[in-house]
Amino acid sequence: MVIFDEADMMFEEGNFKDSSIKIVKMLRSPQVLLFSATYTEKVTNFCERYIHNPETIRISEDKLSIDTIWHVTVDVKTPKNRLDCLRDLLQDVALGSTIIFANRKDTVKEVAEEMRERGVAVSVFHGGMTPEERTKAYNLFIENKTTMLVATDVLSRGIDNPTVNMVVNYDMPNVKYDAVRTYLHRTGRTGRFGHGGVAINFLYGSQSQEILESVEQKYKIEFVSVDKDNLEEIGKFLKKPKNA
Structure with missing residues (x-):
């Protein structure tokens, strides 16, 4: 048996795709299970080409959003206002475990530094860190030794912490990397295992509004x-x- 989690990413162009195909070929018709919140054409093509009589179980797209998550928008007008809004949010709302997503590692560092100055226990997670550094940051957050994790989309998948009750899109997902699909994965970090959650989206400019729509x-x-x-x-x- 071969299991591929986050299958849509495994079959993007690159080493993961090539290695996945080699594994299936090498094992001579193994039972193959593929899982993903978002199923792409590349996954479908793989199934049709390499799996004999595949069976597909799909959840309709209108049911993919988690019923217990509130999706909130805040029009911050300009990018410069985001940090002020985050400060106000910290002051006005009793935050639990929170993940903040930004598109650039420089932004991640800026936000984390500001939060630390305000006494928040923060971890950061981005592609510029070594695997060991990312693992340490991840574990600190999972073990609730830090209450806030500021990250790029390196972390938009695979983290299962039921205590996360808020996700903040400091930046809306990057249009270069399938923003709509990324939104679902980001906000899916909260509201897990039947718990409630809030996804907050900072909006500025026409592009963020278009992504939202x-x-x-x-x-x-x-x-x-x-x-x-x-x-x-x-x-x-x-x-x-939501829907309680």
Whole structure:
């Protein structure tokens, strides 16, 4: 038996794809299980080519969003206002375990430094770190020795911490890397195993709004808008799981 988790990433171009194909060929018709929250055409092509009579179990796209997650938007107007909004959020809302996603490692470092200055126990996670450094940061967060993890999309998959009750998209996902699919994986870090959660999206400019509309259309997510001057309202979403 061969199991591929995050199958959509395993069959992107590159070493993972080549190695995966070699494994299946080498084992002479093994039983193959593929799992992913988002199934791409490349995964379908692999199944059709290398798996005999594959069976597919799919969840319809309008049910992929987790029912217990509140999806919140905050129009911050300009990128410069994001850090101020994050400070206000920290001051006005009792945060639990939180993951903050940014698109650049420089932004990750900037946000983490600001949070540390405010007394928050922070870990960082990005592609510029060694595997050992990333493992240490991951373990500190999983063990609740740090309460905030600031990361790039290196961490948008594979982390299962049921105590995470908030995800903040400091940047909306990068349009170069399938922003709609990435949104689902990022926000799926909260609201896990039946727990409630909140996903907060900082919006500025037309591009972030376009990404939001694409996500809304594809996954049928209902977004709640909160004014940047009234961030304390987000606290009520943390206290009441959606559809509870």
